[in-house]
């Protein structure tokens with residue numbers, strides 16, 4: 001029986017599968033307690049399936065709950081919640097100011113996650129943190145990975161909630177205070193992206209419209225990546241989880257083929273940089289265990 005308890009906070013259904021599937025599956029397999037919180041229903045995701053184009057945002061959100069459930073079944077994840085309850089926060093959507101720059105869209109629903117009151121949103125998470133008592137919490141970096149407003153907001157809400165959850169004087173009605181040991185920010189595995197990009201180029205895969213991406217935008221400097229959970233035996237689970245979101249992801253598209261190329265490289269894994277709390281033990285290589293160096297009770 002594992003004493004590890006992991007909480008992951010993601011913005012939309014499918015983010016858990018594209019970014020954390022191996023992590024979720026590996027710790028679920030180990031018998032750890034794994035909890036996923038999804039902040040919105042992803043109502044404003046771009047629908048890829050022509051037959052579903054007539055879906056309203058509300059209908060898409062409902063449909064995506066079922067997609068997420070299927071993905072969780074593949075990963076062996078059973079503990080899941082939407083932040084504040086189903087549909088409490090609406091997908092903000094996103095716009096692009098110029099190539100590669102993601103910004104807040106001009107029109108937003110009233111309950112868009114971007115407009116959430118930070119304390120209210122954090123308190124929903126405080127209650128979850130105090131009841132699940134995770135030693136490790138994972139979310140996005142301050143830029144939300146690529147700038148999606150809901151990813152940025154998920155970062156802010158998570159960091160705030162972790163602080164408040166540990167404060168005894170804060171909202172005792174939400175449960176007994178719990179100090180999270182370590183907060184991690186999921187990130188691109190920079191070295192793997194670079195290797196996979198050259199393979200994609202050789203194969204003539206067209207990944208993005210317009211100009212090529214600057215290598216510096218691919219992810220953090222490799223020295224900042226402190227943990228990499230190997231994909232390894234979980235490759236099939238990762239693809240099955242991703243494939244559970246057909247409204248958003250066609251795994252045969254060049255970009256998702258590229259995603260698969262990255263995951264099949266030797267040594268590939270889901271990368272994390274340190275956010276706050278107990279640092280990782282010093283090491284020349286990234287650690288494979290997110291809990292290393294922590295006192296697990």
Ligand SMILES: [Zn+2]
Nearest residue numbers: 011012015148
């Ligand atoms: Zn997302």
